[in-house]
Amino acid sequence: MTMLSKMITLKYFQQSCNQGEADKLNVHIVPHTHDDVGWLKTVDQYYYGANSSIAWAGVQYILDTVVQQLSVDPTRRFIYVEVAFFSRWWREQNTEVQQEVKRLVQEGTRGSKTSCRLEFILGGWSMNDEAATHYNAIIDQMTLGLRFLNDTFGPCARPRVAWQIDPFGHSREQASLFAQMGFDGLFFGRLDYQDKETREMKLKMEEIWRGSQSLHHPEADLFTGCFYAVLTQLWLYGNLKVACVINTCVFLMKIKHTKSHTQRVNENGYNPPAGFCFDAYCKDDPIMDDPTLEDNNVKQKVDDFISAAHKQAKHFRTNHIMMTMGSDFQYSNAKAWFKNLDKLMKYVNSAVRYKNCFFLWSVKSDDFFPYADAPHQFWTGYFTSRPGLKGYVRESNKYLQVCNQLETVAHLRSGMKSNLRTSKSNVLRAAMGVAQHHDAVSGTSKQHVANDYAKHKLKSGGRHCKDVISSVITEGSSNLTFCDYMNITLCDFTQNSNRFTAVVYNPLARAVSKYIRIPVDCTPSYIFVVIELLVPVSEATESVRRNRGNANCELVFLAKLPALGYNSFSSSATNKRLFTPKGKVVNPSDDITISNEFYSVNFNRNSGLMDSIVNIESGIKIPVHQDMLWYNGSMGNNASKQQSGAYIFRPNSSTPFHCSNDGKVKLSVLTGSNPLVQEVYQKFSDWAYQVVRLYKGIKHIEVEWTVGPIPVKDQWGKEVISRYETNIDSNGYFYTDANGREVLERKKNYRPTWKLNQTEPVAGNYYPVNSRIYIRDAHVQLTVLTDRSQGGSSLSSGALELMVHRRLLGEDSKGVAEPLNETGQFGDGLITRGKHWLLLDTVTSSAKQHRLLGEEAFMSPLVMFGGATPPALVQQSFIVNPLPPNIHLLTLATTNSGELLVRLEHQFAKHDDDVLSQPVTVSLKGLIKNFEVKIVDELLLGGNALKNTINRLQWQSSERI
């Protein structure tokens, strides 16, 4: 040990392509902070350091003091991640400080040998969740952060390394997106404990992650390292210096794990080694180097550090190791950290002869879900936690896209001279950025923080965007009214109007026809100009409305909508109705079947449950038994004390209970023939309803579920699922999307890259479902699309299930320290309503349908209301040439500097469909009205750099050898 202690070099991460000293152990010190944009406190409280009875954390001081500490010593380094915080802090600084920060960022341009003194890593608006986020929102939030950095600091500041150190599992789509954003590498902290052990043994803690099955290699390949931790310690990873690397000098390294005799704690590995946490809120002793002191601990600290470095180095093949010196909200008093790091480096000053580099990497093609940090501790509850918030985030995404689109329309209309440009949409853009955070849309914040996300941030952003939308559509002539609660048949405007106009905007770049439902009185004094129907509100709706609305009917009509445009539907006065309310709900006396041109759905009159589905075109007819059930959330048992909570799903038993007390569902139906829709009503209990619908001309089955208030007076936490049982021979395989984009194959009790010891037969098979889940056999595929992120699984052959709502009384001890018990505004429990869309078809023809339906569901029409007079232009499309169906207009927005930012996405995966998966050519010319292309630059996915200026690091994979 004495010899070793003389051969260590300790330095801040520094030289981009310096291989370090070949015969020494190079320890790279990476000072960092991890700043959640909301969790136990709101993002604002974290920024300011308010509400400190919960935690003192104040990000403003982190940036204040870090910048100061970097300024006084040019050898110091720091990385920063979350632009939501940074940009806010930046705005508050005077020019002098801003100039200093620019200097810190730019001292270390890539031509020079040193890295940036202040280096941005990841650079997203937040460190987004990977399970409950949609790729559209991920791209937007990354773009917001990355472009801020580019606009403020220029290309040198472009983050080269993605840094997802805290999210609870990792999506392959995220890796693909990062690759397309130009990142060279990705590092994270949380992966399944068994997976980690296997990787440690097999030297696969670092790999090439192949993020896409559709993109050509290495377009979606990403070097990926997972953190390593024993106790509060052990290693971390190879080398952060890639962040400022430009050439192909590669010396990241593999890790070898030596079994430790200490109890392994699979906690987050981004902390410093034990005893070396020098934050102002840490308990470790500082370095006390006064030579006259009894307490002088220099020798002890040096010995401990060398020992820790030595232990860590054993797990690496090269002579470089990194230590991440920092943790959650640390560095609020940066002096404390830096002063002791400086001393540490002063006193540890030589190095260890060590092995040389190793350049070949294995390849991974699946993802890191589900995440368990110990037996019985599967982080699969948050896939569904706070379904109301998850739904609101999804809905807000649509508002943001529409806002982007119409702001661009306005910008073009003004001859690109508009000064306002993005000022209105920025509010929602930032709110959505924050909402993607891994404690926001994930549903894992405290209740007051969730309220802040929804009621302050998203709501305020939505308000601004509604102004934009209304103003652009009416060309400033009037205000349109938005009804946020149409899903529960609440809209003061339409309920109380004698006559009105519905303006329906279609954000897709292709024309669609969609059924619209508007809350109205059942005996209106007007008729619409389209074929319409009045459907009485259901018992479920009455239950969820709680006497807040007096609309007794929904006006239903089919809206034909132009691509990227709107149509308006006005009422005419009448004293005679073409279609009086035909719907009447009665109990069925026989089995009930509803059908349209495409599907026929049968319900059993005894059980009240869906029984079978017929696809009329393909002739497929299979039993489909659907039920609503609930798992009892565990409060801990002998096997483990783990409780079900905001993060963790842990049912007390693998067998769920029926939502219907007697196992029998009250069934009713919309009687009488009508030309538009057939509906079946199911009441499982006072707190669980469904409506199953078949619309004329629509090729899917709509299932609208209404769940809540989940009763907990029995002291049993409940996690409610919708389960489908069929005779499809799926044999344990099922398929879930990744962030709404590509699809991954799942298999029950199986992980593709390691041998699973399953401790939770239900929770351990749950995966995130952002948009769709399906099962199939050789012929038939049952696909369920969702309107928000949910957890889902297939626990037996032919079955699939989705968790729609959960309410728990225990707490899962993962930090949030509150039971996930949403009591809602009435105090008795939150009611949530959502939709599933069912497709039953052949395997080969399913993708085409779920891709297009998924797009339509995700970007469904926006309905607004005006007076009896429609807008000046009754109908308008802002696009010259609608896009082909396989191309999704992902982004049409204006940048702060006035250019148009357009993202066109081929939305079919490689083998989805013989026709639609083919490449397609789209002309940008004439894409948008009032728009003439002068220059087109192809950018990285994040929009922050020209694609052709970027050379990502090339990784040598073992596969190629």
Added chain:
Amino acid sequence: MTMLSKMITLKYFQQSCNQGEADKLNVHIVPHTHDDVGWLKTVDQYYYGANSSIAWAGVQYILDTVVQQLSVDPTRRFIYVEVAFFSRWWREQNTEVQQEVKRLVQEGTRGSKTSCRLEFILGGWSMNDEAATHYNAIIDQMTLGLRFLNDTFGPCARPRVAWQIDPFGHSREQASLFAQMGFDGLFFGRLDYQDKETREMKLKMEEIWRGSQSLHHPEADLFTGCFYAVLTQLWLYGNLKVACVINTCVFLMKIKHTKSHTQRVNENGYNPPAGFCFDAYCKDDPIMDDPTLEDNNVKQKVDDFISAAHKQAKHFRTNHIMMTMGSDFQYSNAKAWFKNLDKLMKYVNSAVRYKNCFFLWSVKSDDFFPYADAPHQFWTGYFTSRPGLKGYVRESNKYLQVCNQLETVAHLRSGMKSNLRTSKSNVLRAAMGVAQHHDAVSGTSKQHVANDYAKHKLKSGGRHCKDVISSVITEGSSNLTFCDYMNITLCDFTQNSNRFTAVVYNPLARAVSKYIRIPVDCTPSYIFVVIELLVPVSEATESVRRNRGNANCELVFLAKLPALGYNSFSSSATNKRLFTPKGKVVNPSDDITISNEFYSVNFNRNSGLMDSIVNIESGIKIPVHQDMLWYNGSMGNNASKQQSGAYIFRPNSSTPFHCSNDGKVKLSVLTGSNPLVQEVYQKFSDWAYQVVRLYKGIKHIEVEWTVGPIPVKDQWGKEVISRYETNIDSNGYFYTDANGREVLERKKNYRPTWKLNQTEPVAGNYYPVNSRIYIRDAHVQLTVLTDRSQGGSSLSSGALELMVHRRLLGEDSKGVAEPLNETGQFGDGLITRGKHWLLLDTVTSSAKQHRLLGEEAFMSPLVMFGGATPPALVQQSFIVNPLPPNIHLLTLATTNSGELLVRLEHQFAKHDDDVLSQPVTVSLKGLIKNFEVKIVDELLLGGNALKNTINRLQWQSSERI
């Protein structure tokens, strides 16, 4: 309120003599930190921020970050107090930082209009305790700090304001010393709650404190303000700007108290107003000024602050108020404080029309003891807490003085060319500086901190000083041995020597004869060259030695010692003894009387207690009944939950218990006639002993008490006292010294300046005794001198008592969070031994005796040992002309820069003695050998400035009008 809110000016304390804006309320913001040099953690742990499971507090970061924050904004101000911390931090800084700090201190020299950006207040090594400290040590510790500031920053840095914000009661002597050190004002936080209320009502929160009854006014007058606090809030005081004032512009103000309806909490008033604690470890919300925020609290904060300022201003007569923004160990992340203070000042920006100045002050001549912060909560326990530590501090003071003297001798011998100068003594000087802290010698730190003070700091300092002493006396020829446990007859060197030399050094500047007692074997093979006696060790000594020593006898002889010099006493080999052991302890059969030329003391054979004393010369014979008793420390009762603890003395009953179980004391006596000493041995119990001695030629009675381990198996905490009961008609009056210097009159259940509502008949009458306590009537005075600081009182006419030891099981909830339960190195409880010296004489002749005896006791001879051969010079005096008895050589030391620092003190108070209280002339010429006076400068008491360069502020007192 709205109008008011527009008329407030808020600024950092700033302009020295700016009267502010006459028609506005000027709120002076004083950012400060209060840094205990040891309390819950050791001084080193506080400095570094170690041991943070107790508290994170790290002073290094306070100074680091405050300096940085001051640097970046020239409008910011900060005050700093404790030089023990500052000087240490200073040494660690590089030249660049040191230059920056100099700039911060000097920007604001007194010619300019702004005060120092970094201003030193108090400037002592520590903020010393005022009850348990000796004035010699106070002066030394202040000198150490003040001279550091002067040496480092020059005269501008001289603190003008003393800042005793935390000590638990305040001594008049301290005020006198401060005045003599050139301070203009003093501010503190803790005074009796009733006193404070009275002062608030009578507008006497600020007064002229007349610190001395002997010095001419205004030499010891000091402007004194006490802090005001309601809840965590209310006012604070007038104006700190005196700190950088030089001329006589005076605008400190009186305070008027309006009764508040809120519950008054008499806590320390140096905190910020409620809601405005912006420290990194405070819970108050910061100022959140983002205009887009839901949480924006600017309006609320501004309103709250204006309201607080307005409330506070009501209690002041002028338009200036101060707010002390800071508290214990705050500003470790100075950015947090300053950032929010800057914002606060930005947002509160106009002022209130207010009244003009008021210039007349009332005068106070007593002190602020005892301190109670609420009924039943008298901070009088710490007068005695940790008697072992208190004794060690007193002993260490002597070592430091001797060290100073002999370092000076060496310096002079070397022709003032010595390079070492004070380097050796600096260690003990600093240790003693720290030991004066108000949680150090006070006995109110945690046990591990008390251990650090004693076992690390003082012990290490003592070791260095012993080197100096040994080296100077032997002129480097040999090493002398020091025995630290001679008081319990332990000294390996003498116990195991066949022959040795005792070198006895007298630190007084006049010759003395003192009896010396040396642990030896009872049958030595040598004789001394003086009249000697062998006394067998007592049972008490056996008890306290616990088998650690094998000396069976004490060798007693009278050492005649030259002024400021030593004599050595060598043994000669012999096989015949002149004085074989004559002492033999037997039980008395009759009442026992011992006597010498001056006193006769009688003991009752039945009770075993002292019974009467005769002063043979004066013919006074009175009954003196002495006993050892103990109060049971309260664990709280119905009247109050207050427990007795390190700070608080609260007996469960006013009637103490006898230390002797059966009320009978085992009495024995040293039999046989001998020419030197008569001794009576009293055993009160297994843990309480006394020896009463009369030495030939010595005019006082010595009472050596040995107490411990105090038994607590009965779960009763015990506070042990020695009580004297006489027939002196003292009628409730008694007299105690202030820090060992002047004497104050006390009266039972009475306070000179306010009407007392007494809640604790015993504890509420306790006062600090540093050196002496006496009672008297028209003729007779009984004086008891102590060897360390203790609490004392007179609870009935003719009685006086001193608390000598205490051991408690409860905790007094004043912050230290440990019971005062010293278990000692054997784990069963600490044994403490000490001495009381009794004088019984006429009132008129008592002062002469207790002044001289006090001086001799305080600076008793230092005994060292060498081999059989004495030093080259057997005897030597370093002084040419001994000083007259009324002049005490308080300091003879060498400064860091090589000058001699001499303090000569007239040690008699104005009316002490007809002869000795007269002024006396001393020639400095030839005061010390090898010393020729070239230039003499008269300095302030702290030695940090020429006296004639200083014009203290002149205060107008109401008495003069």
